[in-house]
Amino acid sequence: MLRGGDEDRAEPKAPTASVTYEVTGEGTVDLSYQGASEQGTAETVSGARLPWKKTVEVPLGENPVIRITLGEQGGQARCAVAVRGRHVQSATAAGEFGRATCSAPLPAPAPEASG
Structure with missing residues (x-):
């Protein structure tokens, strides 16, 4: 019987990429972003x-996507997305209930190679 470590491994997970979401500005925003779920469900944060x-x-x-919404006090906030450490997109939300998506x-x- 062969005893290689490969046979005992669990099914490999789907390949992923490291994604960084960043929101800058002042105050608080409501936001939702694509998390690590393979089902594509969004994570939400209220009053971040x-x-x-x-x-x-x-x-x-x-x-990967992040959506931000300012509150009734307005203001300005900027979202940004980086994939594997490389900046990909940014957008700015301004004003009362301002929105932006990155x-x-x-x-x-x-x-997979078939053999």
Whole structure:
């Protein structure tokens, strides 16, 4: 019987990319962002104090996105997305209930080689 460590491993997880979401400005915002879920569900944070930053692993083939909404006091906030440490997009929300969305495409995972 062969005893290689590879046979005992669990099923490999979907390949991911490190995605950093960042929101700067003053005050608080409501935000939602694509988390590490393979189902594509969004994580939400109400009344996030700025600055706010979060790094998550997003499955390849998903589109990481963050949406921010200012409150009735208005103000200004900026969202940004970086993939694997490289800045991809930023946008600014301003004014009463101002909104902004930042997103970035991730490449689809490479097809598994059949042998």
